Amino acid sequence: MKSVRTAIRVFESVAARQPIGLSELSRHLGVPKASVQRALDTLYQAGWLRRDASDPGRWFVSARFAVLADTAPVIxxxxxxxxxxxxxxxxxxxxxxxxxxxxxxxxxxxxxxGDATDVRAIELTHGPLPVHVSAAGRAILSRLPARTRREVLDRSLRRYTDASLTDPESVLDAVARVERDGYAIVVGEFREDTTTVSAPILDRYGMPVAAVTLFAVEDRVARVVAADAGAQVLACARAISDELAVSAVACLADAGSTLQKVGSAPADHGSERVELHGVARLP
Structure with a gap:
């Protein structure tokens, strides 16, 4: 139980002070570095923390926590x-x-x-998947404004393999091709034996929410080459986007119905407050 408590304290401290390094965490918590490092490794392997790309000795809370905590309903x-x-x-x-x-x-x-073993193995060995060598990253960037694309890529881009694109302009050119084709294919840029194919999932306004990804490692890469993988992934992403749009319209219809009922209700409520989708207002 002590190790669990330590891990929870480490996570809370990272969340409050991110990015933060091992020595600072140890001093703040009053816990030996070895114990803090074990907790960091455990949280990293579980996907709750990620390393700072520009300084691997410092830590951030990953997006997985935000998703599971339901802070981004659209995701x-x-x-x-x-x-x-x-x-x-x-x-x-x-x-x-x-x-x-x-x-x-x-x-x-x-x-x-199904089993996420391949993804977990890649993350544990190489760290979180960087945007610039990721089909998913390029797919999402392809539907963002040009200024935002440059902001995301305005950093030192690490080379992972001989095939990695590390010049921001080259990555932006690749993103432009994704915008034209609707899907991204990245071959051997993060790991030499890995190919990924991705297409963006869009909300009802055409903004990217996430990306569907198909990935193949080693001997399975040939299947991507043989199949029309780009079209398959794009069709999948579009089907999910369509469902999101229908769901959003249904929610708006429900909200409109609620507003109608509130608007047609008797007005003799005094100063009673009515809660409507989390917004308090006076009748």
Whole structure:
């Protein structure tokens, strides 16, 4: 139990002071560095923390916490809508599928069809998936304004393999191709033996919420080449986007119905307050 309490304290401290390093955490908590490091490693392996891309000795809370805490309802809605489609894509291609969201300069894995062993193994060995060498990252960037794309890529871009694009302009050119084609294919830029194919999931305003990703490791890469993987992933992402749009319209209709009822209700409520979708107002 002591190790669990330590891990919780470490997580809370990172959340309050991020980015923060080992020595500072140890001093703040009054806990030996070895114990803090074990807690950091455990939280990192579980996907709750991520390293600072520019300074690997410092730590951030990952996007997974925000998603599970339901602080971004549209992402939660996308995750729920995506589940059956991710399974269908997996059945169709025979390859692992996943749902990723943008988390600063990295991508966070928030859902998938079946075993996430391949993704977890990659994260544990190489760290969180960087935007610039990620099909999911390029897919999401392709639907963001040009200024935002540059802001995300305005940093030192690390080279992971000989194929990695590390010049921001080269990455932006690749993103422009994704905008044209509707999907991204990245071959061997994060790991030499890994190919990823992604397409963005959009909200009703056309803004990216997440990205559907198909990934193949080692001998399974040939399946991506043989299949029309880009079109399959794009069709999957569009189906999820359509469901999100229908869901949003239904929510708006419900809200309009509620407003009508409130507006037509008798006005003799005195100063009673009415709660409408979390907003208090006077009748």
């Amino acid at each position: 939660v809605a996308a995750r729920e809508a995506a589940r059956p489609h991710l399974w269908a894509l997996r059945e169709e291609t025979g390859l692992p599928t996943g749902l990723f969201v943008l988390d600063g300069s990295h991508m966070a894995y928030v859902a998938g069809a």
